[in-house]
Amino acid sequence: MILKKITKLPLLLVFAVVLQMQAQKKPYNGNPDTSFETARKLAFNDQRKQAQDTLVNILTKYPNYSDIRTFLATTYAWDGNYKKARKEFAYVIKNDAKSHENWVAAIKNESWSNSYYDAITMADNALKVSPDDAEILLLKASALENTTKQIEALEIVEAILEKNPNDTKAQEYKASLNQTLRKNTVGLRSSVDIYSDVFDPMQYHTLKLSRLTKYGSVIAKVNFNRRFNENGTQFEVDLYPRIIKGLYAYMNFGVSDSFLFPDIRYGAELYKSLPHSLELSLGFRSLQYTTTTNIYTGSLGWYTGNNYWSVRPYLTPGDGGLSTSGTLNYRRYRSNADNYWSTTVSMGFSPEIYQFKVDNNENTIVNLQSQRFNLGYYFTTNKNRNAWGAQFDITHQEISFDPGSYFWIYSFTVSWDLRFK
Template identity: 60%
Template sequence: MISKIVTKLTFIMLFFCTFQMLGQEKKFSGDPDSSFKTARELAFNKQRKQAQDTLLFILTKYPDYHDIREFLGTTYSWDEDYKKAGKEFAYILGKDSKRKSTWIAAIKNELWANMPFIALKMSNDALEIFPNDPEILTLKASAYEKSENPLEAMSTIQLVLNQNPDNQEAKDYKINLNKTLSQNTVGINSSVDIYSDTFNPMQYYSFKYGRQTKYGSIIAKVNLNRRFDENGAQYEVDLYPKITKGLYAYVNFGLANSFLFPDMRYGAELYKSLPKSFEVSLGFRTLKYATSTTNIYTGSVGWYNGNNYWSFRPYLTPGDTGTSKSGNLIFRRYRSDANNYLELSAGMGYSPENNQNNISGNLAPIVDLKSQKFNAGYYFSSHNKQNNWGTQFGITHQEKSFDQGSYFWIYTIGLTWELKFK
């Protein structure tokens, strides 16, 4: 009996040992250059799976044969397996950051994967190693174009032509970019606030015309409000002048002749790009009413993390009863470009910059109102990128200015539309 048990146990152990040995992959032992050549021929003859198996087998013995790993990553890109491709390119650049061909392959991989913000960051990283390289600058221009920043794309490709006026690829790219570059925009924003009690729905409309120039963008707006059974209009101009590389400004000026708006508003803010995909800003807004003037100090910290964007903006509003503080946190998840994204935001505190429904007609007493809000929006563009749409929904829990300590709910629904044209 015991001998039978021993025999069975021996058989089981031999079975598992044999299975394990068969499952272990042997290391490559042939000529890597010859096998690499064969793998390339297989890949170009639409036998990529066999080619990839061969390349992976070579890498079991020569893991740092970067030409082989780079070609493996490229075949993954061809198969639209962009994550696997990115891992192979990242491995190579971690070993040798001065391989220009790998940088180019890695940036192309992100562009093909519709990850323009990652491609843009990688282009900037590569240009620190290869300053003013025309191939990398052309890829950077493509990243700007895919992220809906055609003016930066044009400026970047012009850098290539300034240094290499006979660069045919850059010349062709500029011609195509000129065909698709839309410098003018018209748009309509509409939204409604629905109150849980006390007030009738409040309606907001904005009509705008914008133009991109080499100095920055200009936007003219007409804002129409229907609130407290009254109608009012405000006229605004927004400027976004470029100062130097990585530094631009926001300038605003507006006029109105209705108690629904400040008689005059103006403001300015400076934005500065920082390393690691950060951006900071600092500025102010001023709202002038017939009997009072309110100054609001603000700024922001923004961070691009791949196709994600985070931003925090505080507001400080000095008043007779102290300084009111509020803040807003925004998250965006970009899809194919800067006009296609999901946005979520949450905020606390009351700021006259964001809460312009001046209920009492005297702004000073209500800057310390308590408020909490949450907003969600989805923005998308048409196939030809000329039309952009957006939908928004928000909910706010706000203290009543005439009965502090009591609150009402405000439900906001909004729609936006833009048309781009030459």
């Protein structure tokens, strides 16, 4: 008798599930406004699953009831189901691109999911519809702050206050930015290369001081290198001037009186933001030893959610013909642009990447074969005041004076930046 009851129990459960599925498939025939109000009460009383079931049911008959779909998307965002929320927001924005509430909720969803670059892109699209929307401008500023573009965020807030000095939200956000904005950075970076053959370990150290201005970043560096039982020093300056919206440049100049570095190095590159969170760049580098090596490069980067992909080729003309190489980089961001994992794969030899991993025979280095894998982890502490980094490289490289023979290079790097006002 007990066995019969046990065998009947699964059948009852299956029967109950079938009835529930049939009930869910039953067309909605109620009053959408009344049901919507009921769903809102459920959602605000921590019964979001029941609220979402009700909202989905209403939408089976009224798919373009945008307030219901927006609220459904918002509940998904509250639950951390940002992908589902993104799909629903995309639907309502496509059908009503002029709705301020839809844009605001959709941008918040991207920021809550730490997809700050997508939030910026979405805010730009919203501002095409409403260029002076202060709330959307503040959301964009917040996303920019989380991508370490605090100066741009501050400029947006100041523009809001210029038009409306009594905007309390903008006033509060500006005060918050000014408290946390650190325009100066001092940093240290140290690396060691360990060779499987031929060479003793080599060391590289960099001390830098940078200043963030409204025109862009200025970085002064002192590089110290110990190789072949010799020491060498190089002085460098990097500039990242902002030209116009969506266009900025990289410029570099360095000098040294040590054979361990180029006598002079310089370079420049232009970066242009493109639609769909893409970024394109074109530039060159020049390294002057006893002869000059010119390197032509560029990059295509793509921000998608918390991910960043970048591909960069290097073209180096030389006596032996044109040398080609390239790198593929992937980053997985966490809370902001200073917290991420990074992986890089490189093929071919470029003096720009490997300028220290050679024996200074600049006439042959561009023809070397090399493969490299890099893994990095970067994080911040003390309210983003300290930025830390650790990298591990493994390189399989052809020996310049013994073509066809290779050694392995194992590299370890640590870095630390301290930001201050």
